[in-house]
Amino acid sequence: MASSRHSFHIPDSTIYLDGNSLGLMPTGVPGRIRSVMTEEWAEGLISSWSKAGWFDLPITAASRLARLVGVGDDEIAIGDSTSINLFKCLAAGLHARPGRRVIVTEGDNFPTDNYMAQGLAELVPDVELRYFEPDQDPASAVDESVAVVLLSHVDYRSARVRDMVQVTADIHAKGALVLWDLSHTTGAVHCNLAAAGADMAVGCTYKYLNGGPGAPAFAWINPAIIGEVSQPLSGWMGHADPFDFTRSYVPSDGPRRLVCGTPQVISLSALDEALKVWDEVDLDQLWKKSRTMTSLFIEAVEASCSDHGLVLASPRDEAARGSHVSFNYENGFEVMQALAARGVVGDFRAPSTMRFGFAPLYLSFGEVVEAVNHLNEILCNDEWTEPRFAERGVIT
Amino acid sequence: MASSRHSFHIPDSTIYLDGNSLGLMPTGVPGRIRSVMTEEWAEGLISSWSKAGWFDLPITAASRLARLVGVGDDEIAIGDSTSINLFKCLAAGLHARPGRRVIVTEGDNFPTDNYMAQGLAELVPDVELRYFEPDQDPASAVDESVAVVLLSHVDYRSARVRDMVQVTADIHAKGALVLWDLSHTTGAVHCNLAAAGADMAVGCTYKYLNGGPGAPAFAWINPAIIGEVSQPLSGWMGHADPFDFTRSYVPSDGPRRLVCGTPQVISLSALDEALKVWDEVDLDQLWKKSRTMTSLFIEAVEASCSDHGLVLASPRDEAARGSHVSFNYENGFEVMQALAARGVVGDFRAPSTMRFGFAPLYLSFGEVVEAVNHLNEILCNDEWTEPRFAERGVIT
Numbered sequence: 001m002a003s004s005r006h007s008f009h010i011p012d013s014t015i016y017l018d019g020n021s022l023g024l025m026p027t028g029v030p031g032r033i034r035s036v037m038t039e040e041w042a043e044g045l046i047s048s049w050s051k052a053g054w055f056d057l058p059i060t061a062a063s064r065l066a067r068l069v070g071v072g073d074d075e076i077a078i079g080d081s082t083s084i085n086l087f088k089c090l091a092a093g094l095h096a097r098p099g100r101r102v103i104v105t106e107g108d109n110f111p112t113d114n115y116m117a118q119g120l121a122e123l124v125p126d127v128e129l130r131y132f133e134p135d136q137d138p139a140s141a142v143d144e145s146v147a148v149v150l151l152s153h154v155d156y157r158s159a160r161v162r163d164m165v166q167v168t169a170d171i172h173a174k175g176a177l178v179l180w181d182l183s184h185t186t187g188a189v190h191c192n193l194a195a196a197g198a199d200m201a202v203g204c205t206y207k208y209l210n211g212g213p214g215a216p217a218f219a220w221i222n223p224a225i226i227g228e229v230s231q232p233l234s235g236w237m238g239h240a241d242p243f244d245f246t247r248s249y250v251p252s253d254g255p256r257r258l259v260c261g262t263p264q265v266i267s268l269s270a271l272d273e274a275l276k277v278w279d280e281v282d283l284d285q286l287w288k289k290s291r292t293m294t295s296l297f298i299e300a301v302e303a304s305c306s307d308h309g310l311v312l313a314s315p316r317d318e319a320a321r322g323s324h325v326s327f328n329y330e331n332g333f334e335v336m337q338a339l340a341a342r343g344v345v346g347d348f349r350a351p352s353t354m355r356f357g358f359a360p361l362y363l364s365f366g367e368v369v370e371a372v373n374h375l376n377e378i379l380c381n382d383e384w385t386e387p388r389f390a391e392r393g394v395i396t
Numbered sequence: 397m398a399s400s401r402h403s404f405h406i407p408d409s410t411i412y413l414d415g416n417s418l419g420l421m422p423t424g425v426p427g428r429i430r431s432v433m434t435e436e437w438a439e440g441l442i443s444s445w446s447k448a449g450w451f452d453l454p455i456t457a458a459s460r461l462a463r464l465v466g467v468g469d470d471e472i473a474i475g476d477s478t479s480i481n482l483f484k485c486l487a488a489g490l491h492a493r494p495g496r497r498v499i500v501t502e503g504d505n506f507p508t509d510n511y512m513a514q515g516l517a518e519l520v521p522d523v524e525l526r527y528f529e530p531d532q533d534p535a536s537a538v539d540e541s542v543a544v545v546l547l548s549h550v551d552y553r554s555a556r557v558r559d560m561v562q563v564t565a566d567i568h569a570k571g572a573l574v575l576w577d578l579s580h581t582t583g584a585v586h587c588n589l590a591a592a593g594a595d596m597a598v599g600c601t602y603k604y605l606n607g608g609p610g611a612p613a614f615a616w617i618n619p620a621i622i623g624e625v626s627q628p629l630s631g632w633m634g635h636a637d638p639f640d641f642t643r644s645y646v647p648s649d650g651p652r653r654l655v656c657g658t659p660q661v662i663s664l665s666a667l668d669e670a671l672k673v674w675d676e677v678d679l680d681q682l683w684k685k686s687r688t689m690t691s692l693f694i695e696a697v698e699a700s701c702s703d704h705g706l707v708l709a710s711p712r713d714e715a716a717r718g719s720h721v722s723f724n725y726e727n728g729f730e731v732m733q734a735l736a737a738r739g740v741v742g743d744f745r746a747p748s749t750m751r752f753g754f755a756p757l758y759l760s761f762g763e764v765v766e767a768v769n770h771l772n773e774i775l776c777n778d779e780w781t782e783p784r785f786a787e788r789g790v791i792t
Contacts, residue, residue: 009434011439011441022437024438024441025434025437029433030433033433034430038421041608042420043405043407045412046417046418046743049609054609080476080477081476081656081657081658082657083629083631083632083657084476084480084629084631084657087628087629111638111642111643112631112657114645115630115632115635115644116630118645119630122626123628124519124520125520126521212437213444213445213450213660213662214660214661214664230518231515232483232516232519233479233480233515234511235480236508239511243746244746245746247503248511249510260480261478261480261508262477262478262610263610265608266609266662267662267663270662345442347442
């Protein structure tokens with residue numbers, strides 16, 4: 001496939017294997033943001049809400065990523081954070097299943113997913129949270145009291161991918177809805193919400209979508225049910241007629257009811273610009289590149305570093321694996337710092353997981369091989385034992 | 397006082413009387429944002445969460461506005477929207493007053509305040525919403541079932557200012573908490589939350605604080621109670637140890653527990669830069685300038701336009717008035733469009749309110765006089781009757 005590498009700023013002497021935490025900056029973003037500031041804000045001022053399209057941006061920006069998750073162009077809203085969008089959708093799920101008051105979530109889900117569910121369960125007296133454990137089938141935790149099941153499609157540590165079609169069907173068979181967190185999926189891993197008959201989804205845009213630090217998140221509710229569900233973060237920008245200034249909230253049709261307050265236009269515009277990079281991308285080829293790249297990495301690490309006791313913590317089957325690869329290693333923290341000192345940037349999750357993300361949009365196979373060479377040298381030379389690599393305090 | 401006018405980009409031939417809707421752009425912002433993008437994001441990448449201070453920015457940016465609302469430097473958090481922050485604080489108020497399940501709000505409050513309270517009351521089965529009407533004393537709506545009263549300090553239409561000290565005391569005497577919405581206060585009107593013994597406050601930063609379109613909002617809970625209250629939007633960035641990735645949410649000490657998801661760093665950085673303008677401002681002089689300016693405007697309009705039937709819709713007493721002035725006029729929409737065509741930008745609230753905002757930080761008295769001259773000419777010449785001024789669709 002034609003690489004989109006030329007659309008990104010790549011720091012000198014860097015192999016960036018952390019695009020699953022914060023994506024690289026698309027080169028078009030600074031110019032766009034300069035124009036948002038000096039033309040739209042400084043000169044256009046309040047007229048830019050209509051003339052520069054700020055008001056519609058939560059929907060128009062979202063349309064650019066619709067095909068990445070397999071839904072229609074006018075079905076997604078962007079705004080707020082993944083955490084806030086989780087709360088909206090969990091509450092919408094409870095609203096859509098009256099009489100069912102249990103939320104099921106995986107105990108080892110990304111922390112904020114569970115924290116938001118906890119906040120909701122503590123706020124609403126009769127709502128209960130039920131965890132299932134990693135070795136359990138999510139559907140086995142579902143009974144007639146369960147309204148909604150919250151699942152990560154790609155696990156943030158192991159990269160294990162859930163079978164969205166099968167899991168959705170199994171949970172639907174028990175009468176509950178499914179809310180998919182696509183934070184580690186979107187932009188690197190195949191996803192078709194419509195084909196799976198999924199109910200709801202949220203996701204992050206600062207990872208593989210390269211929207212910038214803390215870029216606003218997306219939220220989707222299946223058009224088949226969105227007209228009937230209510231979400232409690234009912235701010236004025238989700239109102240059917242926001243400028244009528246009426247006393248009572250009336251939700252807008254469609255995804256706009258997932259918009260809450262006034263959008264953070266500068267950050268949202270950066271994301272809108274970043275999403276333009278996707279216009280020409282052949283998605284099937286991209287998903288395939290991700291799988292090949294992670295397979296190559298696993299094979300190369302195991303071939304060259306096999307004497308050092310690294311333990312693969314990701315699925316070996318590429319169909320069950322997202323776009324990052326984790327290895328457990330007791331001194332993983334020090335190794336990741338030693339790699340960073342050589343310009344190979346990955347990240348680390350306590351207690352011992354070395355995590356390498358592969359953004360297929362801008363990484364080359366040559367970089368993957370080179371990264372493994374660095375890793376091998378660091379391990380063979382005990383380079384990671386240098387005291388400077390044990391210093392904590394840097395979020396990587 | 398020394399004017400801060402030189403710190404702003406002022407469009408040519410424009411008298412901007414809408415800084416209470418979207419403030420002018422401080423000239424320092426584009427350079428800061430360029431650096432955030434090309435240095436912190438593009439080069440620093442994930443290391444910028446610590447090295448560029450992104451992680452602490454919700455608190456460090458907030459410290460810059462603390463003195464504007466009369467609280468300590470380490471008591472405020474910035475993030476999310478005013479709407480979202482209203483939800484956090486309303487729920488915190490319910491949590492702090494167990495057994496009391498009523499939220500009181502003014503029926504004519506800014507719509508999103510009521511919409512968020514409605515969302516909360518619909519979500520939590522036993523919570524009830526009670527409105528009071530404009531001619532009613534807020535405390536008269538409070539009984540032993542009321543947990544929290546939500547009030548705008550400055551009314552968004554009339555600019556009427558509530559007596560924060562008296563109203564807070566009256567409501568406290570009945571055992572309820574008060575949540576102040578400072579959106580039309582902060583940066584133009586005197587406010588001392590600590591001296592009033594206030595409980596909670598939220599506010600907008602894209603009006604008189606000039607943080608940019610949709611800039612993130614602030615939230616404050618009195619340090620005397622924040623350690624005991626819980627808020628349900630408990631995202632990972634408010635956790636005591638966000639990078640420990642534990643299953644259960646444990647709130648951070650202090651205002652950080654009001655932070656939810658990952659902050660939108662680009663928009664937040666623009667606000668942080670905009671707030672630097674305030675460092676050298678003599679606040680008492682600024683509040684006085686606002687009062688003098690709005691008094692001048694009222695007197696000049698009434699003196700020169702008195703034959704045309706404009707009705708003052710703001711308090712005549714400057715101590716009871718915020719930093720905008722409203723006049724009701726049947727063809728107010730057309731008049732505001734005619735003013736805009738002459739470069740005088742104000743705004744309009746249906747059905748007939750012409751609203752003029754006076755940002756004392758950058759407006760001059762000469763501009764106020766000039767604006768009134770334009771208004772007088774438009775009315776005397778029936779200029780507003782031109783058909784082009786009746787066209788709707790522009791948000792002004």
